[in-house]
Amino acid sequence: MSSPTQISLDTIHLGDCLEWLRTVPDNSVDCIVTSPPYNIGKEYEVRRALKIYLEEQTAVLAECARVLKSSGSLFWQVGSYSANGSLIPLDVRFFPILEDLGLVPRNRMIWVRQHGLHARNKFSARYETILWFTKSDDYIFNLDAIRVPQKYQNKKSWRGENKGELTCNPLGKNPGDVWIFQNVKHNHEEQTIHPAAFPEDMIARIVLATTNAGGVVLDPYMGTGTVAVTSRDLDRRYIGAEIDPSYHAVALRRIAGTPDENGYFPNLKTLRDYCETHSEDPAKYRFDAQTAKVASGRAKSRRFSELHHLQELEDRLRLEEGAFGDRLRSISEGLPDIERYRAKELDEVPTLFETEAV
Ligand SMILES: C[S@@+](CC[C@H](N)C(=O)[O-])C[C@H]1O[C@@H](n2cnc3c(N)ncnc32)[C@H](O)[C@@H]1O
The missing domain is CATH 1.20.5 (Single alpha-helices involved in coiled-coils or other helix-helix interfaces)
Incomplete structure (x- = not known):
């Protein structure tokens, strides 16, 4: 086992996250946000007995708890494990593991999915969860940075001593713990070759709420680098690991934001961002997961708030x-x-x- 050393910020290690985490110094990270493999046999994971999977995850989480600053936050996003028709919501198993590590629970977010596979013998799964734990009671929560519009934004009191005044905060309201970000599937501007990427707007909410500018955000299962590009765009620093060379390569291409030698981008969003900044015609380029012609403008994008x-x-x-x-x-x-x-x-x-x- 290697001992913790200084590691380079704004890099993604290609390799196993547990080995890499052991090189990250104690108390050095402001926020950890990830979606680990769910052990359901996706193309990027080897399915193991649930007990073994949870033991492996416990070792990763122990390292995560060690590297978090005392004001730091950890977000663990998981779905369900199913075997022989039974279904186990993984967050139920992760909750006691996180508590046993001395972390403090803050929220359990429901991430609503509008679409998905239709079950035959039980109700179709239409949400996943995000557990938020902090290392102490002295943590960052920038509510103003993540407020969402009030339903009746300009409603005013019509009687009493507040007559004529706005009845709700004009900066917006707390987004709550039921989240409806569109998952990154077909027609999503951010779709890459990865089957289970985070939407950038969801990561932006987490990063803005729980870190300040310059803060360090870590994703041990970086996939195609959504946590890295979002943190970078919000003036934070990022670190992380990804074991699969093809996803790691996509992450580096997303971060670079430029076309490869064949004029390909990792996704439509990177392509459009590049063309907007360089005043170029998007039709000149292509992207990896492309099934149709490049839409000419953002107005045609199927990405919604x-x-x-x-x-x-x-x-x-x-x-x-x-x-x-x-x-x-x-x-x-x-x-x-x-x-x-x-x-x-x-x-x-x-x-x-x-x-x-x-
Ligand atoms: C659910 S995906 C994460 C996707 C990512 N959030 C994104 O937006 O692209 C989990 C990722 O963990 C990677 N992975 C699996 N085992 C790993 C390990 N031991 N160390 C590092 N990465 C690993 C997989 O290759 C996969 O890309």
């Missing part, structure tokens, strides 16, 4: 609730009064997202 997805999800839930109510009404015809009454009550399912209390 979290607010857009929230609205879309709310609309969809209302539609589904409406359809559910109609079905109940038709089923309930001919039922005894009390059953009809119960069915009517179900019509009044509250929406998931209430307006923030003033």
Whole structure:
């Protein structure tokens, strides 16, 4: 085992993260954010017994806890492990591991997925989780940096001593712990050859909230470098590791932001960023995961804000609730009064997202 040394900031190590983490000095990192392999047999992981997987993850997490500054934060984003039809939400297993390392739980974010595989024998999985733990009670949380628009931004009090004044914070509201960032799949501007990359806007929220400019952000499972490019764009420093040479190469190309010798970019976003800064025609270039012609402008991009997805999800839930109510009404015809009454009550399912209390 190597002893901790000084490591170069703004670099991504090609190799195993546990070995590399052992070279990172104690108390040197402001924020760790990652999505480790979930042990579900994705192309970048070897599926192992859950017990062995969790033991390996515990060793990585112990190193992460050691390298975090006392004001530091750790975000561990996971989904579920399934075997023989059973489903184990991995965060349930990670929670006690993190507590046993002396870290303090702050939030458990639900990352809502609008789409995904349709299950046959259970409800389809439509969210993953992000556990946020801090090393101490003295941690950074820059709420103003990550506020989102209020639902009724300019609403004013109409009576009482606050009459005429805004009823909610004009800077926006706390985004809450239900997150609706679009996952990086087909039609997402950030799609690379990697099947499970983070969306940059979600990482931006984490980095802005829990670090200050110049802070060091670490991702032990860097994949295609989303944490690196986002941290860099927000004037933070980054470090991390990635074991797969092809993903590591994509990460370096995203960071460089320039076309390769064949005129290829790692994704459409890097291509567009380059063409905007250099006033070049995007149609001249291509990107790795390209299935159609390069859209000529950002206006054609299918990348939407979290607010857009929230609205879309709310609309969809209302539609589904409406359809559910109609079905109940038709089923309930001919039922005894009390059953009809119960069915009517179900019509009044509250929406998931209430307006923030003033
Ligand atoms: C869920 S992906 C992370 C994707 C990344 N968040 C992104 O935005 O591209 C997990 C990554 O961990 C890498 N990996 C698996 N085992 C590793 C190890 N022991 N050390 C470093 N990286 C590893 C895989 O190759 C994979 O790219």
